[in-house]
Structures are given as C-alpha cells and as structure tokens.
Amino acid sequence: MKHDDIPTPHLAAIAGEAPWASDEFEARLREKGTSYHIYHPFHVMMAEGKLTQAQLQRWVANRYLYQVAIPVKDANILANCPERDIRREWIQRILDHDGYAIGGVQDDGGIEAWIRLGEAVGLSRDDVVSERLVSPAARFAVDAYVTFARQRPWQDAVASSLTELFAPHIHQQRLDTWPDKYPWIETDGLQYFRNRLTQARRDVAHGLRFTLDYFGQNRALQQRALDILQFKLDVLWSLADAIMLQSCEIEIRGPKA
Numbered sequence: 001m002k003h004d005d006i007p008t009p010h011l012a013a014i015a016g017e018a019p020w021a022s023d024e025f026e027a028r029l030r031e032k033g034t035s036y037h038i039y040h041p042f043h044v045m046m047a048e049g050k051l052t053q054a055q056l057q058r059w060v061a062n063r064y065l066y067q068v069a070i071p072v073k074d075a076n077i078l079a080n081c082p083e084r085d086i087r088r089e090w091i092q093r094i095l096d097h098d099g100y101a102i103g104g105v106q107d108d109g110g111i112e113a114w115i116r117l118g119e120a121v122g123l124s125r126d127d128v129v130s131e132r133l134v135s136p137a138a139r140f141a142v143d144a145y146v147t148f149a150r151q152r153p154w155q156d157a158v159a160s161s162l163t164e165l166f167a168p169h170i171h172q173q174r175l176d177t178w179p180d181k182y183p184w185i186e187t188d189g190l191q192y193f194r195n196r197l198t199q200a201r202r203d204v205a206h207g208l209r210f211t212l213d214y215f216g217q218n219r220a221l222q223q224r225a226l227d228i229l230q231f232k233l234d235v236l237w238s239l240a241d242a243i244m245l246q247s248c249e250i251e252i253r254g255p256k257a
C-alpha cells in the first residue's frame with residue numbers, strides 16, 4: 001500500500017487540511033504517552049512493590065516473547081526498506097538485541113541480558129527460553145506487532161516503534177524502585193534496563209526525526225502516524241493485560257497453573 005492511497009475514511013476526510021507544524025505534531029505524538037503501559041495496573045503494582053515473586057517471574061517470562069520478537073520485527077523493516085541510509089541506522093537495533101562478535105569485539109546483546117534478568121528473579125535459563133510459562137494472549141499481542149511490521153509499509157513500522165519515546169521513563173522507574181521494593185533480586189540482573197536507557201534514546205531520536213519528516217507531509221499522514229502509535233500502545237497494553245490475568249490465575253490456583 002502506498003501512502004498517497006489512504007483508504008481510511010477518517011483520514012480521507014482530513015486529507016485537504018493544512019498539516020500541523022512539526023513541533024505541534026511532535027507534541028501530539030508525545031501526548032499519546034498518557035496511554036503508555038506505565039499506567040497499566042500491573043505496571044503500577046510492579047512499581048509499588050506489590051507483585052509477588054511468582055508474578056514478577058511471569059512478567060519476565062512473558063516479556064521474553066517481546067524481546068525475541070523485536071529483532072525479527074526490525075529485520076522485517078530492513079527487508080521492506082529500499083533506502084540504504086535508513087537500513088544503515090536501523091540495523092543497529094538488531095545488533096543491540098541479538099548481540100554480535102565482529103572483529104574481536106563481542107556483545108552478548110539484549111536477549112541474553114533479558115535471560116539474566118530471568119535468572120535474577122529466580123527462573124532458570126530454560127524456564128525463559130523454552131517459553132513454557134507464556135500465556136497464549138501474550139503471544140497474540142506480540143505477534144500482532146511483528147505481523148504489522150511484516151505486512152505494512154516500512155514507514156508505518158518505523159512509526160510503530162515510537163512507544164520507545166516513553167520507554168526510558170519506565171526503565172528508569174524499575175531501576176529506581178526494584179532494589180528497594182524487591183531486594184531479593186540480584187542487582188546485576190537489572191543491566192538490561194541500564195543498557196536500554198541510552199539505546200532507546202538513540203533509537204527514538206532516529207525514529208522520531210524520520211516520522212516528523214515523512215508523516216509531516218500532510219494532515220492525513222500525521223493522523224495516520226498517531227493512529228499507528230495508538231495501535232502499538234494497544235499492543236503493549238494487551239500484553240500487560242495478558243500477563244496480569246495469568247498472574248491472577250497463579251495466585252488463585254497456585255504456581256503450577
């Protein structure tokens with residue numbers, strides 16, 4: 001689908017309207033942060049120290065699905081993108097998560113750091129990588145994101161990564177609250193969150209620059225970028241819903257549920 005061929009009626013209706021200035025467009029994207037999953041009751045409970053060890057373990061185990069999906073999602077963006085300049089910057093995201101060993105330099109990557117987080121909360125490596133603790137609904141939520149990047153124009157998939165605008169705040173919140181609220185977690189296990197503080201800011205600077213520029217061409221595209229960001233916020237919210245429901249089940253039926 002090409003972007004000059006916008007089928008959605010509400011976008012067609014505003015196609016003739018003047019685009020918002022870039023700073024207003026950016027402010028509207030940032031306003032979407034009010035529905036970020038940091039406000040989901042499960043994440044609020046997490047920050048308040050109200051989760052049991054079993055609940056926190058389920059969160060890490062389910063979120064592993066998202067961690068392994070991200071580089072696959074990014075590989076789909078690369079595969080769909082004919083622009084070398086974009087690919088040169090975007091490829092870094094895959095290296096961040098998968099790690100690399102190039103010319104004697106090695107980085108184990110974010111997926112490995114996430115597995116170590118799993119170990120720090122008391123799971124075994126196999127508990128995490130086998131995905132046997134994940135809920136079916138969490139899998140649907142994560143699949144929706146990968147499928148979006150696979151099937152939609154690569155520019156849409158770039159815009160869908162912009163929830164990362166809000167991610168440093170939630171990573172910092174965990175770094176600030178977990179040592180006090182969950183002192184049983186080894187602090188080495190929190191390295192994933194420390195790494196993401198800089199990686200997410202760099203990613204988002206690139207993704208935001210592109211989105212403001214490309215989707216800034218007209219009002220219909222600007223609205224489309226906002227709709228895409230809402231879709232991605234909904235993916236993250238649904239993932240948290242799935243984890244919260246599963247963690248209620250284990251409270252009721254015990255850890256074998």
Ligand SMILES: O=C(O)c1cc(C(=O)O)c2c(n1)C(=O)C(=O)c1cc(C(=O)O)[nH]c1-2
Nearest residue numbers: 070160161162163164166167170171196236
């Ligand atoms: O822990 C979180 O709450 C959280 C949220 C998000 C996000 O907002 O999409 C990402 C991450 N973490 C993250 O660690 C990460 O690497 C990441 C990549 C992306 C993306 O869409 O490309 N989102 C996120």
